[in-house]
Every structure is written in C-alpha cells, then in structure tokens.
Amino acid sequence: MAQPSAKKQRTHPQYELLYHPGIPGRGEFIRLAFEAAGVPYIDVANEQKEGYGIVQQVCMNKTTESADNNPPVFSPPALRVPGGGKDGTALVIGQTPNILWYLGERLDLVPEDEAGKYYVQQITLTALDLNNEMHDTHHPIAVMKYYEDQKEESLKKAQDVRQNRIPKFLSYFDRTRQHNEHHGSGKGKYLVGDKLTYADTTVWQVLDGCMFAFPKEMAARKEEFPQLLGDFYEAIKQESGIKEYLSSKRRMSYSMGIFRHYPELDRQ
Ligand SMILES: N[C@@H](CCC(=O)N[C@@H](CS)C(=O)NCC(=O)O)C(=O)O
Secondary structure, three states: OOOOOHHHHHHOOOEEEEOOOOOOOOHHHHHHHHHHHOOOEEEHHHHOOOHHHHHHHHHOOOOOOOOOOOOOOOOOOEEEEOOOOHHHOOEEEEOHHHHHHHHHHHOOOOOOOHHHHHHHHHHHHHHHHHHHHHHHHHOOOOOOOOHHHHHHHHHHHHHHHHHHHHHHHHHHHHHHHHHHHHHOOOOOOOOOOOOOOHHHHHHHHHHHHHHHHOHHHHHHHHHHOHHHHHHHHHHHHOOOOHHHHHOOOOOOOOOOOOOOOOHHHOOO
16 A cells, blocks of 8 residues: 555554455445555455455355454455454454444544544445445346346346436435535535545545446536536545555456446446
C-alpha cells in the first residue's frame, strides 16, 4: 500500500485483508478505507506467495473455525487482526459492512457522535444493497451458473435495475448529500459531517462500478443528478490517499466480478 506515516505504522496492528485475488470485488470497500486513512494493510491474496491458499483456508474451509479459534466466516472478504482477539490472539471478522464498522473509529473514518456513526453505517448498507443488485443484473438466477446461461433473465433484471432501482438509490444518496449540505457541515462535498467517512468511499465505489457496468445509463442519469455524479464523485477521487491509490497498481480493473460491462445490459 501507499507509504504510511511512521506514526500510523506504530499505532496500528498489521491488518490483513483476506479476499479473492485479481478483482476489486467487495474487498475494494475495505481497501478504499485503508487507503483513505493512510493506514497500512496486507492484501494477502495479492501480495503474498501462497496468499490465496491462506484466504481459502480461513474463509472457505467448511469447518467450525476460521482461524485462531475464531468462528467460521461465510465467505471473503474477512479481516484478520493479529492481537485483536481475546488474550492477545488474532481476531477474524467477516461481512463487508461489519469490517467497515470495526475499522470506522480506528481509521478515523466516522464522526465522533453515535448518531453519526449509525448514519454512516445506514448509508453504507444501502450502497452495498445496490452493489448486490448490480451483481444480480448478470446473475439473476444462479450465482454458480454462467451469465450466458441466464442471459434472457439478465436482460429483464438489468432493465428493471436501470429503470427503477438505480434512480431510487441515486436519489437517496443525493438526498443524503443535500441533507448534509443544508443541515450538516458537509458543504455538499461529504455525505456525513465535515470530513471523509467510509460512507463516502463506499458510495463512491458503487457509483464508479455502476459507471463501468452501465456507462450509457449513468451518463444519462448524470443529467438528473449532476452534483452527485459530477461534483461529489470527482471530489472523492481527489481526496488524499484515494487520489494516490487510484493511480497506483494496487487499484485493480473491473473484470469478471460484481461490476461487469455487458453492452446489451446497458441502456440502448
Ligand atoms: N454479504 C457478504 C457477501 C460476501 C460475498 O458474497 N462474497 C463473495 C465474493 S465478493 C464470495 O466469495 N461469495 C462466495 C459465495 O457466496 O459462495 C459481504 O458483504 O461480505
């Protein structure tokens, strides 16, 4: 990851992100949080020889334990925190929003007040709902079957997501932005409070993925939501840590993960 300050290196454990190699996927929400905070982490499957073996062993092992006496996790991503568990053992946490909740205060990516923390989580969970719906546009019937085997249903699902669901989510994110502009301290730049939170990075990532998957649809929607898809989207890209990350090799291209570009599923 980016060069962290010596202080941050000293004050944090060596966080380990356990995720599939080679795709941004749901691991990206965790990467963006670390990168925005400038806190070091190891992306185990991408950085360590035999790293994916470790990910599979911890997250996909079908036993009653993930690692270090921690309970099983359902699937990647997971976060392993050496020394974070009971009696100095490692802690293993699964589920993307749960990992972000754990990291929020530690990475200084949430407001101080309790209501603000729940609000950040509320927006994040909503963005991850859209993430799931985007996945279902190319896999509406069966996760384990090929897109080509469910293409007919994908066309119908994608049409509904584009016509009904995307505008509903965009309206919600834009209203959170406006709420902070009018009643908070975000000045239209952030969704909650006056500094970057993981709600901003998570919504940004989902918007970016939607733009990759459905470029025509999102270009048309930009006319309806110019501030969200223009100013907000561009401003987050310029945030310290994020800007360096996006131009680094650590930022992986979209390919066969959650956000896929099948032109026939986009607005025609
Ligand atoms: N709700 C979970 C979903 C996790 C998930 O679906 N992970 C994918 C990769 S992004 C996976 O490996 N799934 C395997 C499976 O569900 O069988 C989260 O947000 O962490």
